[in-house]
Amino acid sequence: MKKNSIFKFERALQVLMILSIIIIILLGPLYIFAFNKSYFLKQLEKNTDSTISYEEKVSLTNNVIDYLKGNTELSTKFNEREKKHMQDVKNIFDVSRLLFIISLATILLSFGFYYNKDKLKMIKPIFIGSIVSGIFLFFIAISSIFSFVYSFEVFHNIFFKEGTWLFYTDDLLIILFPETFFSNISVNIFITGFILSLLIAITAFFTIKEKKTKK
Numbered sequence: 001m002k003k004n005s006i007f008k009f010e011r012a013l014q015v016l017m018i019l020s021i022i023i024i025i026l027l028g029p030l031y032i033f034a035f036n037k038s039y040f041l042k043q044l045e046k047n048t049d050s051t052i053s054y055e056e057k058v059s060l061t062n063n064v065i066d067y068l069k070g071n072t073e074l075s076t077k078f079n080e081r082e083k084k085h086m087q088d089v090k091n092i093f094d095v096s097r098l099l100f101i102i103s104l105a106t107i108l109l110s111f112g113f114y115y116n117k118d119k120l121k122m123i124k125p126i127f128i129g130s131i132v133s134g135i136f137l138f139f140i141a142i143s144s145i146f147s148f149v150y151s152f153e154v155f156h157n158i159f160f161k162e163g164t165w166l167f168y169t170d171d172l173l174i175i176l177f178p179e180t181f182f183s184n185i186s187v188n189i190f191i192t193g194f195i196l197s198l199l200i201a202i203t204a205f206f207t208i209k210e211k212k213t214k215k
Contacts, residue, residue: 010121013110013113014121014124014125015125016106016110017106017107017110017122017125017126017129018125018128018129018132019103019129020102020103020104020106020107020110020129021103021107021125021126021129021130021133021200022129022132022133022136023099023100023103024100024103024104024107025129025130025133025134025137025193025196025197025200026133026136026137026193027096027099027100027103028100028193028196029188029189029190029192029193029196030096030189031097031100032189032192033185033188033189033192034065034068034093034185035065035068035069037061037062037065039185039188040061040062040065041058041061043181043184043185044057044058044061044176046180047175047176047178047181049175049178051170051175052172052175057175057176060075060077060078060172060176061176063075064086064176067086067090068086068089068090068093070090070094074086077172078172078173079171079172081164081167081171082167082171082172082173084164085160085164085165085167085173086173088159088160088161088164088165092159107126110122110125120208123204123207123208124204124208126200126204127200127201127204127205127208130197130198130200130201130204131197131201133193133197134194134197134198134201137190137193137194137197138194140190141187141190141191141194144183144186144187144190148179148182148183148186149179152179152182
């Protein structure tokens with residue numbers, strides 16, 4: 001009975017590890033770029049819209065990033081529809097941040113649990129999770145390359161209420177973050193995530209192979 005309980009616990013833990021590594025690989029690159037002010041400033045240099053000055057674009061972009069981090073309130077220069085949408089975006093970031101922390105804690109605790117046990121049981125879920133993440137990111141990237149607008153709309157329709165993410169061309173969110181911005185950041189996130197999943201999968205694969213050889 002005790003052995004059966006341990007077996008079930010380890011199975012559940014391994015499933016959690018697979019899900020956790022997927023979440024870490026998918027969300028990690030998002031945070032690398034979404035909270036990277038220097039990256040945003042480089043994107044602003046490509047922004048040719050002259051409705052507002054470059055200095056104001058920098059100030060408002062920094063405000064948006066700090067708002068998503070929970071460090072400040074959104075500027076009053078944004079209209080009510082924009083504020084509502086950014087609140088929805090912030091809610092998603094807050095939930096995803098919590099998921100990321102829980103996933104990271106799960107992996108670290110699993111390492112501790114398997115430290116003096118069969119390490120293959122620890123490495124295999126990481127290998128599986130990284131492979132699943134890589135395949136998912138590959139197909140998302142292909143979909144975005146062939147039809148970014150469609151992928152963009154599908155994403156927003158999943159996470160936001162219909163129509164709440166659509167704005168006029170003279171709204172600040174459109175001026176600061178045009179379609180090209182989302183296209184560029186998506187490519188960077190997908191590539192970074194795919195490379196990360198590939199590196200983890202390769203490392204895990206050779207670690208598994210080495211440990212099996214030693215046995």
